[in-house]
Ligand code: PEP
């Protein structure tokens with residue numbers, strides 16, 4: 001893929017000498033948190049951009065994205081009645097797998113855009129040439145993103161009372177407000193109860209700080225390998241580019257390089273599971289990625305589509321359960337529900353997204369397994385990329401604020417709307 005091999009070598013050597021983004025001990029803590037979700041004692045929220053961008057990069061954008069994720073997490077915590085493990089598709093989510101090597105842009109056929117870690121999305125031939133120095137740029141942007149996330153999540157921005165106040169604003173201004181008032185009121189009375197019991201809501205660390213983890217697709221193995229380090233405490237290998245990594249639907253071949261890489265690291269790992277995966281395929285993936293059957297090690301992220309979920313998911317749940325593989329089941333209701341609108345934009349219907357989630361919960365109830373979490377593409381910005389939701393975005397409005405560098409994301413209001421919807425599913 002990289003035309004300049006010598007430059008790639010130089011960049012690889014450079015990355016190998018740079019500090020890790022995360023510490024192996026953090027990845028172990030995340031595995032422990034995820035093992036609770038495998039057992040039905042926690043719920044997982046994975047959310048963020050489809051592809052982070054080198055150009056749309058600012059403190060405000062990071063803050064607004066984190067804010068939405070934290071708001072969703074509070075609603076889900078209340079709905080699930082268990083801790084929510086919060087992971088951002090951020091600080092490393094810069095590479096995109098593509099179904100086709102080329103794409104039609106206007107009247108030209110160009111090499112596909114592969115994410116800012118590889119090439120540029122501008123519609124000209126030169127911009128599409130893979131440039132290894134982008135790996136270093138992605139590293140530095142990840143470092144500064146993660147630094148700000150750590151500051152926000154430990155420095156007071158994640159205060160529970162504050163997040164709840166933001167949610168109350170949302171409910172007050174939402175046309176669906178009535179429906180969500182019960183949940184908001186439930187959270188409110190829980191907070192008042194704690195205060196009445198003498199818990200100082202502003203001084204209590206657990207109400208003031210949150211654990212926030214990073215996750216991205218381990219697609220560009222040159223980048224991931226260069227940031228893989230041997231942990232001095234355990235002597236084991238960890239990919240220190242993020243706390244958790246996943247293998248995508250297009251690269252999850254059992255004998256492929258991506259599964260081999262994930263099998264060799266000790267971080268918690270995820271694997272996307274699309275509609276073509278049979279129960280045997282999924283069992284084989286479990287054996288490949290988690291032969292020790294360690295709890296919290298493996299998360300299966302199903303992205304089956306609203307039409308297939310009811311028939312495809314229960315057999316997978318039964319097979320994995322019967323084999324005794326401990327996995328966290330997470331629903332990605334985005335990637336099986338993408339289509340191209342009349343105006344040419346890739347989009348998704350809010351109703352299909354909630355529809356696949358309903359199917360996911362139904363399937364788990366039927367089989368008796370725990371619906372362990374959700375995986376969504378979102379932004380805090382007021383974009384018009386997905387159809388429907390509280391503001392009922394129409395196809396004719398998609399062009400108004402369509403800024404994603406890859407797949408369509410839920411905007412802030414749609415994301416919260418979804419979180420309240422999931423809270424209802426968790427409670428019902
Ligand atoms: C993604 O998560 O952005 C993605 C490309 O997913 P999948 O591999 O499931 O298609």
Ligand code: CO
Nearest residue numbers: 050377406407
């Ligand atoms: Co995507």
